[in-house]
Amino acid sequence: MATPLTADTLLAALKAEGVNVVEYPGWRTHNRNHKGAWGPVNGVIVHHTVSSGSAESVALCHDGYDELPGPLCHAVIDKAGVVHLIGHGRTNHAGLGDGDVLDAVTAETALPAPRRNDTDGNAHFYGFECVNLGDGRDPWPEAQLDAIERASAAICRAHGWQAPSVIGHKEWTNTKVDPRGFTMESMRARIASRLAGAAGRGGSAQPVPAPATGGSGYQPFPGAGFFTSAPDSPVITAMGRRLVAEGCSAYSVGPGPQWSEADRRSYARWQQKLGFRGADADGWPGRTSWDALKVPYSG
Structure with missing residues (x-):
């Protein structure tokens, strides 16, 4: 329940x-x-x-x-x-x-x-x-x-x-x-x-696409460990731009490619906008909120 x-x-x-x-x-x-x-x-x-x-x-x-x-x-x-x-x-x-x-x-x-x-x-x-x-x-x-x-x-x-x-x-x-x-x-x-597969894939009769191709036009969820490793990546820039577009910006400058506390605070606002609360809105991306954000594929 x-x-x-x-x-x-x-x-x-x-x-x-x-x-x-x-x-x-x-x-x-x-x-x-x-x-x-x-x-x-x-x-x-x-x-x-x-x-x-x-x-x-x-x-x-x-x-x-x-x-x-x-x-x-x-x-x-x-x-x-x-x-x-x-x-x-x-x-x-x-x-x-x-x-x-x-x-x-x-x-x-x-x-x-x-x-x-x-x-x-x-x-x-x-x-x-x-x-x-x-x-x-x-x-x-x-x-x-x-x-x-x-x-x-x-x-x-x-x-x-x-x-x-x-x-x-x-x-x-x-x-x-x-x-x-x-x-x-x-x-x-x-x-x-x-x-058994990732959210948003094709119908049951179709094979699951390889997650790294970006064929949907959106960046696949890179995993929680990607963010906790404080990455310097164009994925972070693309994510930040989507957060700004969704009215969830906590940035004073940027966004840029280096994961920062401003990224985490901005992402927490996105999670709260989706209805997540408490530990589920701590600013660390999860698959459901990431897929909903629809970050453009960055390679």
Whole structure:
């Protein structure tokens, strides 16, 4: 179990994983928190919308309806692979499910068949609604499956979870059949493959690129030891320029190629902007914050 990601940290994690994100106006404060707690969180639940059309599905999940007010999830994943963030906090997506399933997700062990509906899933899960009619015939384009994989992996990576922390709604409760049209076993295999590599790499069917090529146009994370060795490198200059561009400058001069205390203080401001706090915002770069900064490749 874990404290939910802040809105900014969630956004940064999704972007670092290569997710194509659209932010719905007001999504950071759109929630059902007045109905109960959100957190500690234990995993991700994948749903289908039983609807068609991206704009229509996003509006439905954002607003909800009389019997079930919105938001109905944290994000809607459309058939083009775009992830529409619509809520942050408690959302009406999971409903009641089996406490034994929650225990298995928390332990990342084999799931039991859901039999009871005795546990509030809205308090414990992130929810992705995926645009699909749910009739078993409506196709799941590869772009959409890739986005489900990336978005789920982004949350797992940010929390230190593995693929068993991602389940389908039908695995949470015996009253639901979603998602229908692909298996959660196959999706968890994709997520596991992605988590075995670096954030932001290509889809599961593609080889992991060599990290030193800079083919993405961004500097790969050089490792924590690179910074603690006080490097003199053009990578530090490129990093500093990005920090300035993000409004996180603590520089009186520069930035320049020699790692300095001003670099560390500036990077701490970036970590704080992403929502990190305490020891997680000490100014020493980590992979998630580095990937989100998108430092241009410097060779």
